[in-house]
Amino acid sequence: GQQVMQIPQYQHVQEGEDFTTYCNSSTTLSNIQWYKQRPGGHPVFLIQLVKSGEVKKQKRLTFQFGEAKKNSSLHITATQTTDVGTYFCAGREVGTASKLTFGTGTRLQVTL
Amino acid sequence: KAGVTQTPRYLIKTRGQQVTLSCSPISGHRSVSWYQQTPGQGLQFLFEYFSETQRNKGNFPGRFSGRQFSNSRSEMNVSTLELGDSALYLCASSMGPPTEAFFGQGTRLTVV
Numbered sequence: 001g002q003q004v005m006q007i008p009q010y011q012h013v014q015e016g017e018d019f020t021t022y023c024n025s026s027t028t029l030s031n032i033q034w035y036k037q038r039p040g041g042h043p044v045f046l047i048q049l050v051k052s053g054e055v056k057k058q059k060r061l062t063f064q065f066g067e068a069k070k071n072s073s074l075h076i077t078a079t080q081t082t083d084v085g086t087y088f089c090a091g092r093e094v095g096t097a098s099k100l101t102f103g104t105g106t107r108l109q110v111t112l
Numbered sequence: 113k114a115g116v117t118q119t120p121r122y123l124i125k126t127r128g129q130q131v132t133l134s135c136s137p138i139s140g141h142r143s144v145s146w147y148q149q150t151p152g153q154g155l156q157f158l159f160e161y162f163s164e165t166q167r168n169k170g171n172f173p174g175r176f177s178g179r180q181f182s183n184s185r186s187e188m189n190v191s192t193l194e195l196g197d198s199a200l201y202l203c204a205s206s207m208g209p210p211t212e213a214f215f216g217q218g219t220r221l222t223v224v
Binding site: 001030031033041042043044045048050088090092096097098099100101102103104105 | 155160162202204
């Protein structure tokens with residue numbers, strides 16, 4: 001079945017450093033979404049990418065969808081302590097729109 | 113408007129028992145998905161319901177079942193509980209793919 005892997009599993013940065021998490025799917029995706037889960041919380045939707053090669057920005061966050069629609073990345077510029085949490089990508093395999101498969105997640109820790 | 117509501121928030125059960133978890137989606141949302149979250153396995157897709165029909169199912173044993181009512185509220189049931197079923201069970205509602213999913217706070221199930 002479809003697998004969605006993320007690397008790294010964990011990253012610890014100092015405030016102000018940049019951070020990137022990479023998401024790779026074993027199958028072609030119709031779209032990809034990103035979620036953030038704070039410690040003790042539930043996943044919260046960040047963004048959705050649909051088109052091949054699409055790039056979207058939200059303030060310090062930049063999201064990319066690969067040309068082959070099998071990979072994606074999230075880059076955070078100048079991290080802040082409020083960025084702490086686990087970032088998940090989630091994709092829908094082409095032809096199985098009702099199933100949203102989550103990636104393994106990247107836990108980000110930010111210290112002063 | 114009110115978010116996704118899951119009840120109960122916490123539950124302790126004994127091996128061999130069964131449990132029913134409830135999810136009330138955001139008003140107007142017809143799609144409800146269930147996920148199991150554990151530290152080792154991340155967010156695993158259980159099933160998705162849309163207008164009372166199960167449209168997709170993850171790779172879980174038949175002990176895991178669910179249903180959706182005409183008002184879109186959903187329940188999931190786990191029978192013959194095992195220690196390994198201890199997890200955070202998250203429900204997410206949406207208007208339907210490919211829109212974003214809104215998660216509830218989850219039900220923390222502990223099997224002893």
